Amino acid sequence: MMTTQLSHGPGLRNKVLEGVNTLADYVAATLGPKGQNVLIHQKDKRPFVTKDGVTVAQNINFEDPHINAGAEVVKQVSAMTNTEAGDGTTTSTVLAREILRQANKFISSGTSPIEIKRGLDLCLEKCFDFISQCSQPISSADDVKHIARISANNDQVIGDLVATAVDKVGKNGTVTIQEARSLETSLDLVEGFRFDSGYAATAFVNDDRRAICKFENPMFLVTDFKIDQVNQILPALEIAAREGRPFVIVAEEVEGQALAALIMNTVRGSMKVAAIKAPRYGEERRAIMNDLALSTGAKFFQKSLGHNLTETTLNDFGKAATIEITKNTTTVVDGEGPCEKIDETIEKLKEEIRETEDLHVAGRLQDRVTRLSSGVAIIRVGASSEVELIEKKHRIEDALEAVRSAQQEGVIPGGGMTLLKAANFIAPNFPTEAQSSALPIFRAALESPFRIMAKNSGINPDVAILTAESASEWEGINFLTGKKVNFKETGILDPAKVTRCAIKNAVSVSGTLLLTNHSIVHN
Numbered sequence: 001m002m003t004t005q006l007s008h009g010p011g012l013r014n015k016v017l018e019g020v021n022t023l024a025d026y027v028a029a030t031l032g033p034k035g036q037n038v039l040i041h042q043k044d045k046r047p048f049v050t051k052d053g054v055t056v057a058q059n060i061n062f063e064d065p066h067i068n069a070g071a072e073v074v075k076q077v078s079a080m081t082n083t084e085a086g087d088g089t090t091t092s093t094v095l096a097r098e099i100l101r102q103a104n105k106f107i108s109s110g111t112s113p114i115e116i117k118r119g120l121d122l123c124l125e126k127c128f129d130f131i132s133q134c135s136q137p138i139s140s141a142d143d144v145k146h147i148a149r150i151s152a153n154n155d156q157v158i159g160d161l162v163a164t165a166v167d168k169v170g171k172n173g174t175v176t177i178q179e180a181r182s183l184e185t186s187l188d189l190v191e192g193f194r195f196d197s198g199y200a201a202t203a204f205v206n207d208d209r210r211a212i213c214k215f216e217n218p219m220f221l222v223t224d225f226k227i228d229q230v231n232q233i234l235p236a237l238e239i240a241a242r243e244g245r246p247f248v249i250v251a252e253e254v255e256g257q258a259l260a261a262l263i264m265n266t267v268r269g270s271m272k273v274a275a276i277k278a279p280r281y282g283e284e285r286r287a288i289m290n291d292l293a294l295s296t297g298a299k300f301f302q303k304s305l306g307h308n309l310t311e312t313t314l315n316d317f318g319k320a321a322t323i324e325i326t327k328n329t330t331t332v333v334d335g336e337g338p339c340e341k342i343d344e345t346i347e348k349l350k351e352e353i354r355e356t357e358d359l360h361v362a363g364r365l366q367d368r369v370t371r372l373s374s375g376v377a378i379i380r381v382g383a384s385s386e387v388e389l390i391e392k393k394h395r396i397e398d399a400l401e402a403v404r405s406a407q408q409e410g411v412i413p414g415g416g417m418t419l420l421k422a423a424n425f426i427a428p429n430f431p432t433e434a435q436s437s438a439l440p441i442f443r444a445a446l447e448s449p450f451r452i453m454a455k456n457s458g459i460n461p462d463v464a465i466l467t468a469e470s471a472s473e474w475e476g477i478n479f480l481t482g483k484k485v486n487f488k489e490t491g492i493l494d495p496a497k498v499t500r501c502a503i504k505n506a507v508s509v510s511g512t513l514l515l516t517n518h519s520i521v522h523n
Contacts, residue, residue: 007066008518010108016070016513017104023060023071024097027053027078031090032415032453033154033480048387051153052394053090054078054209065521073513080505081498083211086401087151088498091449095506098445103514106437113514119430119438124507126426127419127446128500134418135410135496141167143411144403146491150414151402152395154480161187162399165377171407173374174331176324177396179389180382190321192376193295193332195288197279199325200254203263204274210397213274213325215246220318220332222293223249223301224278224286225309228256236312237271243314246272248323250292250330252285253277274323276330284364291372294342295335296320333376346372405495413487414494416450417476419503420468423447445506453479 007015029036030051038056041047050056057075062068077096078089103116138144144166149159165175165187174194180186199205204213221236233249240247254262254275265271278285293300298318301307321334346369353365379396383389412418423446430436450468451461457479464477467484471477478485478492487493 003523005065005521005523006519007521012066012517012519013104013107015064015066016073016516016519017100019062019064019067019070020074020097020100020513022062022067023057023074024093026060027056027090027093028097028452029456030056031094031449032456033150034457035090035153035453036456046386048390050391050394052391052398053093054082055394057089057093058209065523066519069519069521070513073509077505077509080509081501082209084505085405085495085498085501087398087405087495088502091499092502092506094448094452095445095503096510098448099441099506099510100513102441102444103510106441107514111437112434113517115432115434116438116441117511117514119428119435120442120507120511122428122430122435123426123438123442124504126428127422127442127503130422130425131412131418131496131500134412134421136412137410138406142491143406143493146493147402147406147411147495148399150492150494152399155395155399157185158392158395158399161185161379162396162403165379165400166403169375169377173377175377175379175400176322176331176333177379177381177393177400178322179393180380182382183384184380184382185392186380186382188378188380189375190334190378191295192374193292193335193371194329194374194376195279195292195371196329197277198327198329200259200275200277201263202327203266204325206272209394211327214322215248215272215274216322218246218248218272218320218323219243220292220296220298220320221247221249221251221301221309221312221316222289222296222298222318223251223307223309224289224303225251225301226253226255227251227258227275227309228253230258230261232309233258235310236317237265237273239312239314239317240273241271246274246323248274248276248325250276250278250289274325276325287364287368288371291345291368292332293318293337294345295337295372296332297335297337331376333378342372402495402498405497406493409495409497409500411493412496412499413474413476414492415476415479415487416453417468417471417487418494418499419446420450420465446503457482 030053037049037051039049040059057078074096077092081088081092107113145159145163148162149156152158168189174192199213206213219240262273262275265273279288290300296318299316319336320332324331349365349369353362356362381393383392423443454461454464459482474488476487
């Protein structure tokens with residue numbers, strides 16, 4: 001018989017805070033240039049070492065369900081930040097913990113948690129304003145290298161490699177990460193095709209850390225049919241199963257019984273499959289689907305031409321080296337389409353661009369040329385052991401995402417300095433005295449990443465803050481050396497987007513916990 005464990009009030013808050021504190025202590029140990037590694041040994045797997053905050057958080061669980069529930073909610077902070085910005089997971093966890101810890105003192109003294117939450121939201125708006133004022137666009141290739149290096153835990157080699165990859169494909173280009181078949185980590189530029197539509201269901205995700213679905217040597221079925229019955233794709237499924245290769249469907253819609261069957265195959269592990277909704281609409285959709293079929297060597301099954309999906313043969317499938325599917329994008333690498341025909345199509349499209357006087361049409365044609373001719377940078381990660389490989393891949397992923405975030409919203413002084421200075425900047429007009437209690441809570445939270453980095457570097461946090469307070473706009477403490485330096489000159493920069501997402505998600509999740517006073521756990 002199912003039973004439930006109930007908890008409420010101060011007893012629940014204390015248990016939740018216990019889980020949050022323990023989880024945050026382990027995650028915080030990795031923060032900063034002198035942060036420490038964490039050894040993780042999962043059941044029936046080899047132990048590995050990591051300095052990645054979200055990986056540490058994901059591997060912490062507690063026997064007490066109420067303690068564990070608090071930790072699980074805070075894990076969402078790092079997961080949300082990782083998904084949005086690709087980095088800043090440790091910072092967001094540290095911020096959330098400090099908000100909860102400081103707020104608990106006020107709640108225990110009788111302050112309304114609802115008023116505290118409203119006050120925190122006002123503080124957050126002011127913090128966003130400050131981050132925006134501090135942000136500057138990336139001004140050089142060196143900036144990209146510095147951002148990549150810092151996010152890769154000060155690994156200069158990885159920083160240079162990621163910066164080179166981004167430089168080769170451009171601001172909107174694609175960089176993917178693969179395991180090498182040697183000990184060397186290298187960079188290659190290959191043919192690639194990318195479009196703005198992702199997986200039809202999260203069940204297809206096979207890399208939880210990056211929330212992506214990735215297959216090697218996949219087969220493609222490309223169609224403008226709406227697929228909702230299994231019998232429509234049964235012949236294609238049988239062919240893919242015989243070939244023993246991953247099977248990807250790109251269709252106008254994949255839903256109902258057909259989608260359920262694909263998800264069931266994924267959950268059971270009987271086949272590697274994924275479904276993608278065709279991108280865009282109308283003529284633009286048809287053009288992208290035609291180009292995808294051309295790029296991969298697939299037949300484009302079209303209703304208007306009287307095609308029948310049940311007559312699919314092996315020759316109708318498209319093929320590629322890899323495919324990487326996110327929530328909103330799909331990248332096909334090294335499609336096996338006929339090179340001569342692709343080149344002919346590109347030249348034909350260029351001719352159409354020259355002849356048209358419609359700027360909108362010219363723009364759409366240029367997009368097609370870019371998709372068909374653009375390259376994808378592949379970072380092939382080599383290592384002497386599985387442990388080293390996992391850690392190196394995590395560092396490269398973090399560095400790459402940090403660079404992308406910096407390209408979007410610019411850079412700010414790193415090393416916890418921007419949040420530390422924001423603590424003295426924010427001064428909202430609170431409508432009630434109870435809401436004003438959020439200010440010391442928020443300020444303590446903003447100081448916490450700086451304090452932890454100082455502590456991890458063997459520096460007294462109070463002394464470090466006194467030194468930082470006398471620093472000019474782009475000055476701060478280099479926690480590797482313990483000296484005050486110019487952050488622009490030394491490249492100690494953070495992507496503004498990462499910092500913004502970290503504090504936003506910390507306030508969001510901690511605010512939810514502040515308003516929670518009862519817990520029901522099913523055994």
